[in-house]
Amino acid sequence: MQRRQYLKTWLREERLQAGIKDMSDQLSRRQLLELVGKAGGSAAVYQVALALGMMPGRAAAERVSVAKAPAGAGKNILLLGAGLANLCIAYELEKAGYQCTFVESSERIGGRSLTLRAGDTVDEIGQPRKVMFDNESHLYFNAGPARIPAHHHLLHGYCRELGVELEWFVNDNRYALTQDDASLDGKPVMIREYMADARGFMSELLAKAINKNIFSEEFSKEDSERLFEFVRRYGDLDEKGFYKGTARAGYASGGMIEPGVKKGPLDFSELLKNNFWKSGMHFPDGESQSAPLMQAVGGNDHVFKAFLPHLKSTFILNAPVISITNTPAGVDVVYSHEGKHKKISADYCFNSIPLPLMTGVDNNFSGKYREGIAKARRGKLTKIAFQTSERFWEKEDIYGGISWTNQPVQQIWYPSHGVYKQKGVMLASYTWSRTNSEAFGRMSPEQRLEDAKQQVSKVHADFPKYVENGVSVVWHRMNHHLGCTTSWSAEDKEKYFKTMQMPDGRHYMVGDQISYHSGWQEGAFSSAHFALAHFNERVHKA
Amino acid sequence: MKKLSMKILTFLLVVSAVSTLSVNVLAQDIVTPQRYEFCTVCHGASFQGNSSIDAPNLSILSSTYIKQQLTNYKQSIRGTLPDDIIGREMQPMTLELSAEEINAIAEFVGDLPDKLAKATVEGGDVVRGRRLYAGCSACHGLKGEGNEAMKAPRLAGQNDWYLFRQLQSYKQRLRGDTPGDMPGAQMLSASQMLADDRAILDVVFYINTLAN
Known part of the structure; x- marks a missing residue:
């Protein structure tokens, strides 16, 4: 009172x-x-x-400073899963005087933050494969998180604090291509040409409507005139409001010592048949996709690696969790390690095990918490990368960015790093279509490479001749993960998300899965700080 | 880069020696050999099944049955039909297993203590289910205990959502319709006596009562 x-x-x-x-x-x-x-x-x-x-609706989590651990007991923290969320939690808790122990089921630290280089293993369940790239520093790809948007404040905060060097990541490249079997006989088109023509045609239609006074009720005469000028510039129309091609599409020839010759506009009906307008065209407008984006120099795994020298934590690797039990005073976890089951008792536990795998771990959680875990669904994403003998894309004026195709590979990524080097590692596929990813998942690793190679040759006809070796990462087939991004149906999210954000006893679920930004590093950090804020409050209220 | 990794590794090895938490070895527990731990990623830490991954309870099954099914998968007798989405997730798991490894996995899993699944289906008619189950009991046993001679697996204690889906799969010819799968073909015929999902629900509902 x-x-x-x-x-x-x-x-x-x-x-x-x-x-x-x-x-x-x-x-x-x-x-x-x-x-x-x-x-x-x-x-x-x-x-x-x-x-x-208001919590789930916020754009970003505030960074929490954990208050110094109280004297006496209660300092032992158990972290299940050694991915970004728990590394961040350990970093913050150790600064406050807590003692952290990681139990991690795989043989590596980093979780889904995975950069693949020469000699690495892709630990696909039941069929692991080696990465055969040449051993050179630019020959890698980020199988996990690859992009760092400007507004991911927690991530930037850690990169700044821990000295992770960043460079630009090209997400939106107008020189890259769009290809659809249903359009222009399957011939690829430069994205700048597609976009310039699409805007030109749309603007011309709008200009015609303005000229016919269709908007006389909505706009005054002056506004109509302004709108006409707006539309004219938006689509690069002529003075009467007709679209006759634009230099924005790139010149067909000339432009330096000869006058530039504009490309003739493509047939609008053909543009409409290319499904590029459904997603790829607007993709770089996305909330976390807008330029400029960044990546860590030398591979995005440098983000998680930057935490390690600062941690005193014990890491128990190759240690799958068997059971989790909340007790009145803490959390008991049984894990399997070196041929034995071992029980460890901690005061608090932060758990980043993917929720769909948690269903297979015995626990004594409360009813709604268990239901929430069981309702979570695993995302299915695939990346397929090739090392090429030449950076053939640079000869096509492509430096970084993404080409889009209606083939199941969906996106072709050109590396933003290693410009002018002899060789490169490019993504022949990044698909988040469930159907495409499931189809790749059912193929043998070798068949996936073959399929991807053929599909990419629809965009770059000579592609197969440059291919030296390749590797596929089908996330829903990856050992210890079986998915990438965790989600609930809209209805289940409404019903369970807040429950999952809160601890059950002294056990917290964390990770990008406990955020509205699953599949992003910032989602993991946000979840970590949300849990830390709660932890901080309960410990210091007690 | 290499240097940094080595540094980190050395660092980790050093600190690993001074664990801050007390760890107790549970000497009584049966431990999954590390080379088969990947099975538990889908089938659960104690092979008890995982509904989120659609992976059934293996702890109650016999080594004979597990060996047969792993072999079927490996020989593309099970898990290859286009619409058998879940079976096709399992099938590649077996491709790189040798016959010896299949034997070893089957022996290990067959000896595991039974972990009985909790009932999840609701609203079945147990009386009708019992009547329908009469047709199943000839092979699977009155108590759903299974019958090695008939190559019929144990049902009591299996995840009800798995039983439900398998009965649907047999009815839809997604299972048991491949040459070389004799017991599967028998089961395919037997499944036709369940007219619809309602009948499947009732019989699964009844099977849930057998585990207790």
Whole structure:
């Protein structure tokens, strides 16, 4: 009661200071949080935001500073899974004086943050394969997270703090190609040409409508004139509002010592038959896909590796978890290691095991928590990479970026690094289509490479002759993962997500799976800090 | 880069020696040999099955049955039909297993302590289910205990969602319709006595009562 009165008085003062004089003014949720933040710090903001039901809707998590561990017991932390979320949690908790132990089922640290180089193993379940790339520093690809958007603040914070060097990552390349069997006899088209013509045709249609005064009710005469000019410039139309091609599509010839000759516009009906407009065309407008993007120099696994020299934690690798039991005083975990089952007891446990695999781990969690785990579904994504004898794409003016095709490979990625080197590693496929990925999953690793090679040759006819070796990562076939990105149906997410965000006893589920940004490093860090905020609060309230 | 990795590795090896948490070895537990641990990724840490991966409970099955099914998968007798999506996930797991490895896995899994699945299906008619099960019991036993001689697996304690899907698969000829799978062909015929999903539900509902 006293606390509430205090809060009321404090709020009034803070409102006055914030220039909100009239007490009848409604405080916006955001204003409220700002005020709470001033008084109670980020942990208090989390609690209040949680109460307001605002947490899952936030754009980004605040970075939490974990308060110093209290004297006495309660400092032993068990981390299941050595991916980004738990590495981040260990880093923050160790700074506060906690002792961390990792139990990781695979033989490596990093989870799905996986960069593949010469000699690495792709641990596909039941059929592991070696990576045969030449041993050169630019010959790698990021089988896991590959892109770092500007607004992923937690990730940038750690890269800055831990000295991870970043470079630009080309996501949107207008010189790359789009190809669809249904359009232009399957001939690939430069994306800049497709986009320039598509905008030209759309603008011309709109210009015609404006000229016919179709919008006279919506717009005044002056606005209509402005709209006409807007449309004219948007599509690069002539003065009368007709589209006759544009230099934006790239010249057919000339442009330096001879006058530039414009390409004739493509047939609009053919453009419409190319499904590029359904996704690839707008893809770089996506919330986390807009330029400029970044990547870690030398491979994105440098992000997780940067944590390691700062950790004192014990890492128990090759140790699959058998059971998890919440006890009144902590969490007991049984794992299998070196031919024995071993039980370890901790004060708290942070668990990043993929939810669909957690269904196969015995536990004593509460009903709704277990239901939420069982309802989670695994994502199916595939990346297929080839080492090529030449960087043939550079001869086609392509430096980084993505070509799009209606073939099951879906996207072809050209490396943003290693420009002008002799060889390169390019992605012949990154597909997130469930159907395509399942189809690749059913093929033998060798058959996948063969199929991908043939498909890419529809976009780059000579592709097979440059191929030296390749490797496929079908995430739903990867040992210890069996999926990439975890999701619920919209209905299940509504029903279970908040439950999964909260701990069950002293056990926290974490990882990108416990975020609205699954499949991204920032999702993992956000989940980590959400859990840390809760942890911080409970430990220091106790 | 190499240097950094080595440094990290050395670092990890050094700190591994001073674990901060006490660890107790559970000497009584049966431990999955490391080379077969990959089976548990899908089938659960104790081979108890995992509904999220559609992987059944193996702990209750006999080594004979497991050997037969692994061999069927390896010889493309099971898990190859285009619409058998889940079977086709299992099939590649067996391609790189030798006959000796199949034997060893079957022996190990066959000896595991039974972990009985919890019932998940609801709303079945147990009386009708019992009546329908009369047709199953000739091979699978009155208590769903299975019958080696008939090559019929144990049903009691199996995941009900798996039994449900298998009965559907037999009815839809996704299983048991491949040359070389005699017991499968028998089961395919037998499944036709269950008219629809309702009948499947009832019989699975009844089988759930046999485990207790």
